[in-house]
Amino acid sequence: MSAPYPQLVRAGFRRYASYRQAAFAGLTANVVFGFLRAAVLVAVLAQQGTVAGYDIPTAVTYVWLGQGLLSVVQLWPELEFSKRIRSGDVVIDLGRPWDLTAAMLATDLGRAGHAMVVRFIPPMLLGIVFFPFRWPQRPVTWLLFLVSIVLAVVVSFTIRFMLSATAFWMLDAHGVLSVWGAVSGIVVGLIVPLAWFPQWAQAVLAWTPFPAIMQSPIDVFTERGDVVALLGHAAIWSVLLFAACKLMLRAGAKKLVVQGG
Amino acid sequence: MAETVYPRIIASRVRGQLAYPWSFALDVAAQVIGQAFELVTIVVIFTQVTTLGGFTASEVVLIYGLAATAFALTDLAVGQVEELPTFIRTGELDVMLLRPLRALPQLLTADIALKRLGRVVVGVAALGYALASNNIVWSPVTVLVAITAPLLGAVILGSIWVAANALSFWLIDSSEVARGITYGSGFATSYPITVFGPWLRRILCFAVPSAFIAYFPALALLGRPDPLGLPELLRYSAPPVALLCIAAAALVWRSGIRRYQSTGS
Numbered sequence A: 001m002s003a004p005y006p007q008l009v010r011a012g013f014r015r016y017a018s019y020r021q022a023a024f025a026g027l028t029a030n031v032v033f034g035f036l037r038a039a040v041l042v043a044v045l046a047q048q049g050t051v052a053g054y055d056i057p058t059a060v061t062y063v064w065l066g067q068g069l070l071s072v073v074q075l076w077p078e079l080e081f082s083k084r085i086r087s088g089d090v091v092i093d094l095g096r097p098w099d100l101t102a103a104m105l106a107t108d109l110g111r112a113g114h115a116m117v118v119r120f121i122p123p124m125l126l127g128i129v130f131f132p133f134r135w136p137q138r139p140v141t142w143l144l145f146l147v148s149i150v151l152a153v154v155v156s157f158t159i160r161f162m163l164s165a166t167a168f169w170m171l172d173a174h175g176v177l178s179v180w181g182a183v184s185g186i187v188v189g190l191i192v193p194l195a196w197f198p199q200w201a202q203a204v205l206a207w208t209p210f211p212a213i214m215q216s217p218i219d220v221f222t223e224r225g226d227v228v229a230l231l232g233h234a235a236i237w238s239v240l241l242f243a244a245c246k247l248m249l250r251a252g253a254k255k256l257v258v259q260g261g
Numbered sequence B: 001m002a003e004t005v006y007p008r009i010i011a012s013r014v015r016g017q018l019a020y021p022w023s024f025a026l027d028v029a030a031q032v033i034g035q036a037f038e039l040v041t042i043v044v045i046f047t048q049v050t051t052l053g054g055f056t057a058s059e060v061v062l063i064y065g066l067a068a069t070a071f072a073l074t075d076l077a078v079g080q081v082e083e084l085p086t087f088i089r090t091g092e093l094d095v096m097l098l099r100p101l102r103a104l105p106q107l108l109t110a111d112i113a114l115k116r117l118g119r120v121v122v123g124v125a126a127l128g129y130a131l132a133s134n135n136i137v138w139s140p141v142t143v144l145v146a147i148t149a150p151l152l153g154a155v156i157l158g159s160i161w162v163a164a165n166a167l168s169f170w171l172i173d174s175s176e177v178a179r180g181i182t183y184g185s186g187f188a189t190s191y192p193i194t195v196f197g198p199w200l201r202r203i204l205c206f207a208v209p210s211a212f213i214a215y216f217p218a219l220a221l222l223g224r225p226d227p228l229g230l231p232e233l234l235r236y237s238a239p240p241v242a243l244l245c246i247a248a249a250a251l252v253w254r255s256g257i258r259r260y261q262s263t264g265s
Helices: A005-017 A020-025 A027-048 A056-072 A080-087 A090-095 A100-130 A140-165 A174-187 A199-206 A215-221 A227-255 B002-017 B021-048 B057-090 B092-098 B103-109 B114-133 B140-169 B175-189 B198-207 B215-222 B232-236 B238-259
Strands: none
Touching: A005 A100, A020 A027, A020 B175, A027 A056, A027 A100, A027 B021, A027 B175, A027 B198, A056 A100, A056 A140, A056 A215, A080 A090, A080 A140, A090 A100, A100 A140, A100 A227, A140 A174, A140 A215, A140 A227, A174 B021, A215 A227, B002 B103, B002 B114, B021 B057, B021 B114, B057 B092, B057 B103, B057 B114, B057 B140, B057 B175, B057 B215, B092 B103, B114 B140, B140 B175, B140 B215, B140 B238, B215 B232
């Protein structure tokens, strides 16, 4: 039997495709925030012209890419995995003939693919229609942008995975996940462009994987900074974090106590 | 009966939340960080500009402080109304309607999330700092505005929350629509309304009256002219607006409950 991962990617896509109405209803809040955030950044730039290399079209593109990517990288985690650990159902997942981390990543990539269609494209279209938009200057940027999104999903997945896996030790991962929910928006560069931060904060964040989740794909699209460095940073962190996930799962599985007859 | 039931329900919810102390502590931390990071956003913006929409940093922090305190109080008191779509879908609302208590208070006390006190602390701290750092001429009127603005703001926001979530009596999957209204108005109140374009501003002033939560009271406290030149009376209009909001929310909620037919089994 061949590896099940390509099928899992497809299954992840289909699972979300079955709730079409929910997917579009979910856009409402996303779009409202797009308009409000764009208005704030435009007001900032209206007096200054440009701030740290952002003119109005770049800032607006930054906002709408962020609103679109939000669901693709799924910044705010679901509780599903941590609940399976708490209830013990994770034993079934571990017993299957697959690498659980890889299987979950495959499903998540499928989910992200679906989100690209229903959650990324519609807000982008609104942004393009209602605001000045900055298109990539070079055709190759589109390809690099796609690569950066895949890496962003991988990095985001590994962080969500590890936070959920704290449930092996803490039983209730809810608190850890909500801290990430509160911190993530600002450290990944969703709320304010990271380039607007003070130098020291930018230097600190450059050593973390967080910018790879949001700011890097946006920078690739708007052609800011060195694209090789951006993608290299994301790729290195993807590999490191994926390995860390596997180690953590192995340690967690040892800790797991299965009750029953 | 209701007088003795609700304190007991709330006490049991409080005990339940303290059962996992670590998780609870982290939850509170998340609320504090979440609220404080909105302030960080404003601070980061002001490292790049000196005024935003015609307001200085400490004036915007005053608007933020009023908005954050009102938002935190709303979240604490009626945040639970966000569960309404779930309660309708699972049929739990039927159980509530069968009990000899009113549905809305039952829904609101179904889970008093103590962690949300974390947000209140941040809001009050920011407000206190802003009140001290701005040049406010203290008079009986400004003292009254400073004390009542967050409370009236919470009433206005709370009404918006109840009405927005009651939409799920009519619409399926409306929770994201409600979130757009509730969190959207929450976000918008933290900034001077001069930041937003004319039509967005009209929505914020009149359709979803969030300008009365922080922007107009802040003008009253600062005693400064409105860059938009709107009538001065609006600065002191929060009480009647709050009353109107309660009436509107009650109307929406009642007509929703009246037309509610269970999802069945």
